[in-house]
Amino acid sequence: MKTARAAWRRLEPVHGMIYFVPEARRRYAELGLSGHAGYFASRGAAFGPASAELIISTFYNFNPAFVRRAVAGAWDATTPQQVLDARYTAAGEALRRAGIHELPALDEVLTLTHRAAEAARDHGQGRPLFAAHAALPWPEEPVLRLWHAQTLLREFRGDGHVAVLLSEGVGGLEALILHAATGDVPVGFLKASRAWPEEEWADTLERLRERGLLDGDSLSPEGALLRRHIEDRTDRLALPGYAALGDTGCERLAELASPFGRAVLQAGLIELG
Numbered sequence: 001m002k003t004a005r006a007a008w009r010r011l012e013p014v015h016g017m018i019y020f021v022p023e024a025r026r027r028y029a030e031l032g033l034s035g036h037a038g039y040f041a042s043r044g045a046a047f048g049p050a051s052a053e054l055i056i057s058t059f060y061n062f063n064p065a066f067v068r069r070a071v072a073g074a075w076d077a078t079t080p081q082q083v084l085d086a087r088y089t090a091a092g093e094a095l096r097r098a099g100i101h102e103l104p105a106l107d108e109v110l111t112l113t114h115r116a117a118e119a120a121r122d123h124g125q126g127r128p129l130f131a132a133h134a135a136l137p138w139p140e141e142p143v144l145r146l147w148h149a150q151t152l153l154r155e156f157r158g159d160g161h162v163a164v165l166l167s168e169g170v171g172g173l174e175a176l177i178l179h180a181a182t183g184d185v186p187v188g189f190l191k192a193s194r195a196w197p198e199e200e201w202a203d204t205l206e207r208l209r210e211r212g213l214l215d216g217d218s219l220s221p222e223g224a225l226l227r228r229h230i231e232d233r234t235d236r237l238a239l240p241g242y243a244a245l246g247d248t249g250c251e252r253l254a255e256l257a258s259p260f261g262r263a264v265l266q267a268g269l270i271e272l273g
Helices: 002-019 022-030 036-047 052-059 064-071 080-097 106-123 128-134 142-167 172-182 187-194 198-210 221-237 239-243 246-266
Strands: none
Touching: 002 080, 002 106, 002 142, 002 239, 002 246, 022 036, 022 080, 036 052, 036 064, 036 080, 036 128, 052 064, 080 142, 106 128, 106 142, 106 239, 106 246, 128 142, 142 221, 142 239, 172 187, 172 198, 172 221, 221 239, 239 246
16 A cells, blocks of 8 residues: 555656646637636546536535636636646646656656556546546647546546545535644645635634644644544545556556656655645
């Protein structure tokens, strides 16, 4: 399980950069999607003309009012296929800017990641974002095939994570605040990108303190235990894809993935502000 998690985490920047790069913002703006409308429409376009309510449900931790405002009129301006095309074009442009296409292990990393993503397709029940993206055709270009494969593995894991949060009774804003309390991601970035009103954030923060999950703004021992349980369960639910690689394949992918994630970060493709 640890090697599968390492393989995912080290390669995850290859997918995650699409939410930050100027190439994506520019391509979405050309379609009439400005600001966060591009993010919600591009990630939700695999569903077709996704409603705000579907995005709120599957994306999980965004302020619903914020999503409704951002998505309003998106599908009057453009079509899901146009948005998907723009997303793939932007992904290719950004990854080539990072030099991913020149890394010597690209073919082997792609083979392993593709195998894991294809294996995950046999376990798509209850994973709506993954299933929608898994129904999309595979790109031809190796860099885009790698991006698509890692996107599938990310959404597969993400759907499992939402299932764990639901089973543990942790709502979207609660999950966000508990994540912020780990210190892994700047609180300011999470507040700005998820757009919950400050009053709701403060009220939820206080409720989590009353439940004994927070000590001030940090995780309490009970909160840390819950977070570890959630992450461990998420790791287990993400295993079906990586199980196809076996321990040796996961170790190999984890080893080879590091230069790919590092290239993305060194090129400045992910900026949390």
